[in-house]
Amino acid sequence: ALSPAQHDQTLFEERHLRYISPLGKGNFGSVELCRYDPLGDNTGELVAVKKLQPNKQSTLKDFQKEVNTLSVMHCDYIVKYRGVCYSMGRLSMSLVMEYLPYGSLIGYLESNGHKVNTRRLILFASQICKGMEYLQTLRYVHRDLAARNILVASESLVKIADFGLTKIIPSDKEYYRVTQPGESPIFWYAPESLNESKFSHKSDVWSFGVVLHELFSYCDMSSNPKRLCMQEIGHIVQGPSISMHLANILKNNWRLPAPPKCPPKVCSQYLVQLYR
Numbered sequence: 001a002l003s004p005a006q007h008d009q010t011l012f013e014e015r016h017l018r019y020i021s022p023l024g025k026g027n028f029g030s031v032e033l034c035r036y037d038p039l040g041d042n043t044g045e046l047v048a049v050k051k052l053q054p055n056k057q058s059t060l061k062d063f064q065k066e067v068n069t070l071s072v073m074h075c076d077y078i079v080k081y082r083g084v085c086y087s088m089g090r091l092s093m094s095l096v097m098e099y100l101p102y103g104s105l106i107g108y109l110e111s112n113g114h115k116v117n118t119r120r121l122i123l124f125a126s127q128i129c130k131g132m133e134y135l136q137t138l139r140y141v142h143r144d145l146a147a148r149n150i151l152v153a154s155e156s157l158v159k160i161a162d163f164g165l166t167k168i169i170p171s172d173k174e175y176y177r178v179t180q181p182g183e184s185p186i187f188w189y190a191p192e193s194l195n196e197s198k199f200s201h202k203s204d205v206w207s208f209g210v211v212l213h214e215l216f217s218y219c220d221m222s223s224n225p226k227r228l229c230m231q232e233i234g235h236i237v238q239g240p241s242i243s244m245h246l247a248n249i250l251k252n253n254w255r256l257p258a259p260p261k262c263p264p265k266v267c268s269q270y271l272v273q274l275y276r
């Protein structure tokens with residue numbers, strides 16, 4: 001008879017997890033393509049395995065929170081949790097997720113942009129919206145919504161990934177205030193996040209507006225949000241004062257310029273910020 005552990009589909013045994021290739025690295029650790037092949041006949045499922053590299057930024061506790069966050073998500077527009085793999089006798093753990101073959105939205109649009117029309121971009125934007133709407137029903141704030149954290153499952157389906165910075169809003173408050181975190185994606189931050197480290201569904205809406213800009217720029221490197229903001233701020237500025245300068249130009253109503261060929265009805269960076 002199978003032991004309880006063997007019944008647990010979310011427990012992946014390290015000995016059956018066969019490394020195939022690297023998928024990406026972040027300040028958290030790395031993500032690898034593996035095949036979970038308990039039968040040893042290459043019929044096993046391809047999975048994306050996020051290995052934790054505990055460093056000053058991310059601890060096992062943070063990683064455990066990310067795993068718990070993803071494990072309660074059941075939404076077509078959020079990357080699916082498959083389970084965990086413990087190694088070094090529970091001293092280290094990896095997060096096992098479904099593998100999305102087309103990779104990150106940035107890479108996909110860079111190499112397939114020519115065959116992605118406005119209708120398709122709007123479909124992707126609406127799917128990201130539905131994923132964010134689902135997060136909001138669970139009172140989650142993503143805090144790192146950006147094209148780099150959107151994955152492409154198929155030519156007509158994208159999913160939100162990477163819940164490393166996601167926080168639950170306390171039931172008695174409308175926002176989450178953080179102590180200054182490490183690597184901050186400040187060019188996707190709303191003014192209140194820059195000025196007061198406040199994060200809410202509204203600040204996620206702001207970041208969605210930046211994602212719209214990325215989508216309709218086809219994630220072109222020359223017009224990425226960081227580059228355009230730094231051009232406006234002036235490259236002379238260095239270090240922590242960048243977020244202060246960014247808050248300033250936003251206060252003076254500078255916004256990311258509408259991407260070339262962006263259909264007027266979509267140029268809703270402003271609409272998005274209206275609805276915040």
Ligand SMILES: COc1ccc(-c2cccc3nc(Nc4ccc(N5CCN(C)CC5)cc4)nn23)cc1
Nearest residue numbers: 023024025026031048097098099100101102103104
């Ligand atoms: C920061 O790096 C990553 C990398 C992978 C993931 C991740 C999480 C959860 C599911 C998942 N599926 C895929 N698929 C995927 C496919 C292809 C590629 N690339 C293929 C082409 N290469 C040159 C770059 C990687 C990257 C990811 N990546 N992925 C998240 C962050």
